[in-house]
Amino acid sequence: MRMVDLIQRKRDGLTLSKEEINFIINGYTQGSIPDYQVAAWAMAIYFQGMNAQEIADLTMAMVQSGDVVDLTGIEGVKVDKHSTGGVGDTTTLVLGPLVAAVGVPVAKMSGRGLGHTGGTIDKLESIEGFHTEITKEQFIDIVNKYKVAVAGQSGNLTPADKKLYGLRDVTATVSSIPLIASSIMSKKIASGADAIVLDVKTGDGAFMKTIEGSRELAQTMVRIGQDVGRNTVAVISDMSQPLGFAVGNALEVKEAIDTLRGEGPEDLTELCLVLGAHMVHLAKRAETFEEAYNQLQSVLKSGEGIHKLKEFIAAQGGDSSIVDHPEKLPQANRQIEVKASLNGYIKSIQAESIGHIAMMLGAGRKTKEDPIDLAVGVVLKKKVGAPVKAGDVLAVLHVNGSADYSDIVNRTTQAFILTQEPVEPPTLIYDVIVE
Ligand code: URA
Ligand code: CA
Numbered sequence: 498m499r500m501v502d503l504i505q506r507k508r509d510g511l512t513l514s515k516e517e518i519n520f521i522i523n524g525y526t527q528g529s530i531p532d533y534q535v536a537a538w539a540m541a542i543y544f545q546g547m548n549a550q551e552i553a554d555l556t557m558a559m560v561q562s563g564d565v566v567d568l569t570g571i572e573g574v575k576v577d578k579h580s581t582g583g584v585g586d587t588t589t590l591v592l593g594p595l596v597a598a599v600g601v602p603v604a605k606m607s608g609r610g611l612g613h614t615g616g617t618i619d620k621l622e623s624i625e626g627f628h629t630e631i632t633k634e635q636f637i638d639i640v641n642k643y644k645v646a647v648a649g650q651s652g653n654l655t656p657a658d659k660k661l662y663g664l665r666d667v668t669a670t671v672s673s674i675p676l677i678a679s680s681i682m683s684k685k686i687a688s689g690a691d692a693i694v695l696d697v698k699t700g701d702g703a704f705m706k707t708i709e710g711s712r713e714l715a716q717t718m719v720r721i722g723q724d725v726g727r728n729t730v731a732v733i734s735d736m737s738q739p740l741g742f743a744v745g746n747a748l749e750v751k752e753a754i755d756t757l758r759g760e761g762p763e764d765l766t767e768l769c770l771v772l773g774a775h776m777v778h779l780a781k782r783a784e785t786f787e788e789a790y791n792q793l794q795s796v797l798k799s800g801e802g803i804h805k806l807k808e809f810i811a812a813q814g815g816d817s818s819i820v821d822h823p824e825k826l827p828q829a830n831r832q833i834e835v836k837a838s839l840n841g842y843i844k845s846i847q848a849e850s851i852g853h854i855a856m857m858l859g860a861g862r863k864t865k866e867d868p869i870d871l872a873v874g875v876v877l878k879k880k881v882g883a884p885v886k887a888g889d890v891l892a893v894l895h896v897n898g899s900a901d902y903s904d905i906v907n908r909t910t911q912a913f914i915l916t917q918e919p920v921e922p923p924t925l926i927y928d929v930i931v932e
Pocket of ligand 2: 584585586587739740741742743744749752765
């Protein structure tokens, strides 16, 4: 087989067989096929697309390029959740305990934040003593005992995806639906998921800016799931503003605690119930989505969810007293109010920009090596649809240090897009794709 012939076939709109896709992915992972040929092939895919069979074959070739986590030591159906990347997305910290409280195992591998999006591992590390570097045996043991554990990614998962994603990033081939869908699904499958719930974000802060694009990505991923034997459901949710109010590590832990107490932001609460209910339903702990939703609502009301959070924190070495005393979480030494300069209604809150502001304050990293400040971030005081008067507080910056923050304050004001016409609060969930 010659790579040049496969590039040509894809360029001309023909399909590649499973053997041919395996040849490319194996050769690329091992270094016998160079970057420039794979870059040309990715560009051919960008223009010609792939059919469902090719996408499934590409996904499984990437899964098999490295280690596959074996979770068979955990009883029950292992359902994983994945978000395509939001700002202030605290769902895992809420969902994990809620879903576990109804008896469904949550064995979550998670990452650190990079750029304008946060990572669950960083958020959890704002809890004194919390370890995410646990062995595979400890991980499985904790899930069997408490039904929930979160570990940092370890081992050599989907090296082909890592290499290909890096190459796509510098060859303008990231935004190809077959490549995005296979990239995301390969990582979930390699992490041991039997079933997958996807939260596909749509809007300004998301990968996919339009509903049509988001729906196509969701359908492609759900189809991969069907084709490779992993039940998959995709929820298309709004990213025309950050989720909840808090953006920043310790601030989001506090928000997750509030939410598990039933006192959280409405959008975050509802999205967690919906995503969680799909997880419980896919795990076959409920006959219908509605039954699963009701189960989660009742563990939220009864306090079993917050109890589960304490168990989960303690099981991974963390100080669970922060749940009753969130003031023990890292606190910034200064709060700066950001005020509206005009009257009007909030039309959108540029999520990506708020994510960048949190990063500039120190909550996120520009490069993988940057240190972060767990205490800092942004807390929104108004959301889309709210009427505002000049002088109203739009957001509060939690900062450490005595620098001049006027530039960041200006940027924050500009992230709030105001209009003179009344605005309806946005739809939270646009669609659910089950097949
Ligand atoms: N996220 C991924 O993991 N892969 C992509 O290709 C795009 C977004
Ligand atoms: Ca939030």
